[in-house]
Amino acid sequence: MITRRNFLGTTAIIGAAGTAILRAEESKPVANAAEGGAPASTAANAASSGATGSTVGTYLATRLEQVGVRDYFVVPGDFNLIFLDQILQNPRLRMIGCCNELNAGYAADGYARSNGVAAMVITYSVGGLSALNAVTCAYSEDSPVIVIVGGINSDSEWQDKIIHHALGEVRYDYQREIYAQVTAGAFSVKHAADAPALIDGAIDLALRRRKPVMLEIATNLASMPVPAPRPRRFGAAPASDAAALADAADHAAELLNKASRPVLVAGSKLRPPASREAFLKLADAAGYAVASIPAGKGMFPETHPAYAGIYWGPVSWPGAASVVESADAYLFAGALLSDYATAGYTAAIDPKKLLLALPGEVRLPGATYAGVELADFLGALAGKVRRNDASLVEFARSRTKEEPSAAAPGDKLTIAEVSRQVHDALGKDTALLVETGDSWFHGIGMRLPEGCRFEIQFQAGSIGWSVPATLGYEMGFTTPTRVIAMIGDGSFQMTAQEVSTMIRHNTRPIIILVNNRGYIIEDAIHQGPYNKIKNWDYAGLMEVWTNGEGKGLGLHAKTAGEMTAALARAKSHDGPCMIEVAIDSQDCSPDMREWGTRVAAANGMPPGREPRVDRARNGQGPTRPRAVPA
Numbered sequence: 001m002i003t004r005r006n007f008l009g010t011t012a013i014i015g016a017a018g019t020a021i022l023r024a025e026e027s028k029p030v031a032n033a034a035e036g037g038a039p040a041s042t043a044a045n046a047a048s049s050g051a052t053g054s055t056v057g058t059y060l061a062t063r064l065e066q067v068g069v070r071d072y073f074v075v076p077g078d079f080n081l082i083f084l085d086q087i088l089q090n091p092r093l094r095m096i097g098c099c100n101e102l103n104a105g106y107a108a109d110g111y112a113r114s115n116g117v118a119a120m121v122i123t124y125s126v127g128g129l130s131a132l133n134a135v136t137c138a139y140s141e142d143s144p145v146i147v148i149v150g151g152i153n154s155d156s157e158w159q160d161k162i163i164h165h166a167l168g169e170v171r172y173d174y175q176r177e178i179y180a181q182v183t184a185g186a187f188s189v190k191h192a193a194d195a196p197a198l199i200d201g202a203i204d205l206a207l208r209r210r211k212p213v214m215l216e217i218a219t220n221l222a223s224m225p226v227p228a229p230r231p232r233r234f235g236a237a238p239a240s241d242a243a244a245l246a247d248a249a250d251h252a253a254e255l256l257n258k259a260s261r262p263v264l265v266a267g268s269k270l271r272p273p274a275s276r277e278a279f280l281k282l283a284d285a286a287g288y289a290v291a292s293i294p295a296g297k298g299m300f301p302e303t304h305p306a307y308a309g310i311y312w313g314p315v316s317w318p319g320a321a322s323v324v325e326s327a328d329a330y331l332f333a334g335a336l337l338s339d340y341a342t343a344g345y346t347a348a349i350d351p352k353k354l355l356l357a358l359p360g361e362v363r364l365p366g367a368t369y370a371g372v373e374l375a376d377f378l379g380a381l382a383g384k385v386r387r388n389d390a391s392l393v394e395f396a397r398s399r400t401k402e403e404p405s406a407a408a409p410g411d412k413l414t415i416a417e418v419s420r421q422v423h424d425a426l427g428k429d430t431a432l433l434v435e436t437g438d439s440w441f442h443g444i445g446m447r448l449p450e451g452c453r454f455e456i457q458f459q460a461g462s463i464g465w466s467v468p469a470t471l472g473y474e475m476g477f478t479t480p481t482r483v484i485a486m487i488g489d490g491s492f493q494m495t496a497q498e499v500s501t502m503i504r505h506n507t508r509p510i511i512i513l514v515n516n517r518g519y520i521i522e523d524a525i526h527q528g529p530y531n532k533i534k535n536w537d538y539a540g541l542m543e544v545w546t547n548g549e550g551k552g553l554g555l556h557a558k559t560a561g562e563m564t565a566a567l568a569r570a571k572s573h574d575g576p577c578m579i580e581v582a583i584d585s586q587d588c589s590p591d592m593r594e595w596g597t598r599v600a601a602a603n604g605m606p607p608g609r610e611p612r613v614d615r616a617r618n619g620q621g622p623t624r625p626r627a628v629p630a
């Protein structure tokens with residue numbers, strides 16, 4: 001098996017067995033790595049795609065394998081046990097038991113970020129509804145998670161049965177209806193004959209839209225026979241309308257070419273490899289300064305000569321705000337200009353200068369082009385822009401980001417020193433994952449070295465995400481990657497127990513547990529007694545969870561020297577490691593305080609007032625229903 005990984009995060013797996021299948025079936029590859037971002041099929045499952053039949057469960061297992069799933073996250077329950085027995089028959093899929101369904105959902109989100117797609121298996125209602133927030137967050141974050149929920153017996157409803165786990169009434173579709181609101185699609189398999197089409201349709205939808213889907217499979221159908229899966233492609237990128245694409249690219253090029261100091265800004269929706277490649281090509285062709293908003297961090301190499309840093313209004317990297325805000329045209333590519341991203345709408349983004357390219361549409365001053373895909377648009381624009389490095393020249397004259405100096409080994413640890421040392425630990429085969437809280441601000445502030453990946457749940461901002469996401473994220477890589485996760489104590493308390501799964505499967509993250517004894521980010525927004533939490537011996541938990549089985553290691557650091565020693569030990573440790581750093585309860589990033597004040601002001605605006613500028617709505621008019629691709 002040959003594996004390859006590059007900056008774009010594309011993982012192509014070329015399996016000898018896969019090639020053999022393709023010859024035997026005289027068909028095209030089943031998966032579509034380049035377009036969907038999911039790895040190509042490993043082996044296309046020789047046994048079950050041949051002449052022998054499948055069951056509903058083995059059919060779904062084969063499809064998961066074919067789109068690149070290698071591990072799936074599970075909490076068992078009586079409605080999914082038969083399905084689990086079926087999926088366990090596939091030796092190329094590994095079951096990862098999680099401590100609860102919320103965690104399984106966050107783990108799957110993390111896995112989808114490194115692998116391109118993820119799957120989880122949970123039980124009806126009590127499991128499904130426990131996972132709901134993680135799945136909703138995966139939707140906000142464009143993470144294709146296939147949520148498989150064991151459903152009640154297919155006869156129970158028409159037989160008017162009262163079933164456990166549910167409402168105590170003969171009403172069972174509510175779980176699917178709720179999921180339909182927060183996924184690209186929610187489907188119930190109630191007849192075995194419908195299963196192949198529903199399974200294929202759901203998986204294809206998840207990959208095409210890069211969003212979660214939900215498949216509820218009646219428990220008594222999981223072992224029913226169905227025809228074996230046939231070769232097919234999944235997740236083909238939607239095609240742009242040729243005329244709209246040409247118009248949008250011409251119009252955007254005209255605006256950018258007549259500007260004297262245009263800039264580019266990267267957003268999170270550049271994640272699909274084709275979009276990132278096209279953005280890089282555009283940046284190279286245009287020669288403009290390139291910034292990114294926090295959610296887009298990691299979508300453009302921070303070692304690129306045109307990189308101007310993170311832009312988020314008043315808390316931008318030095319020089320980034322002035323180069324963006326003084327530009328006479330800016331193209332924000334794949335960017336959501338939320339309250340958080342604009343520091344409470346205080347970022348001075350002028351809708352008259354704003355070119356906004358999103359998946360499926362391009363919004364220019366005075367014109368919107370629908371049916372235009374992001375990668376196509378950026379690629380077409382790269383061929384039309386005139387090279388103009390005026391903004392980059394301007395940026396070079398401005399203040400640049402200074403790297404902080406080291407503390408003395410005996411100095412009491414500060415969060416700035418923790419951050420400096422974490423930054424030093426980053427390299428080509430590492431990834432940095434940061435939790436909502438002050439950790440965001442430290443991660444966002446670090447310049448990423450070549451090849452270092454970065455993850456943040458910026459749009460959803462649901463605390464507790466990072467612990468299970470770290471587990472899934474590491475598992476999703478096909479080449480060894482050391483994940484360093486910066487997590488606040490309050491966030492950690494939400495989903496802490498998933499560290500035990502890291503110990504169970506011997507993953508090797510380094511968790512920097514920031515113990516500042518409370519919710520300091522909330523304190524920056526609004527002070528009150530609710531921002532204090534019970535103190536735990538976080539590092540001590542590593543031994544408790546290891547409990548004689550596994551290699552969990554917990555370390556404490558109170559001084560700069562102890563932090564250096566702990567990091568060195570963590571790097572050479574072959575197992576999960578947590579470094580609990582003791583920080584003063586008021587010690588935080590000044591950017592966070594500034595940002596918190598501005599977001600609080602926006603949140604607290606009295607009713608009935610217009611948002612300060614119409615950029616509150618991404619520079620557009622009132623919210624309107626979005627067309628959902630078929």
Ligand SMILES: Cc1ncc(C[n+]2csc(CCOP(=O)(O)OP(=O)(O)O)c2C)c(N)n1
Nearest residue numbers: 437438462463488489490491518519520521
């Ligand atoms: C699920 C969820 N509940 C509540 C919040 C509100 N919230 C945002 S940040 C935060 C505190 C985070 O505290 P901690 O992890 O200790 O980080 P710190 O701010 O101290 O750096 C809270 C409660 C949230 N974002 N998500």
Ligand SMILES: [Mg+2]
Nearest residue numbers: 488489490518
């Ligand atoms: Mg805290």
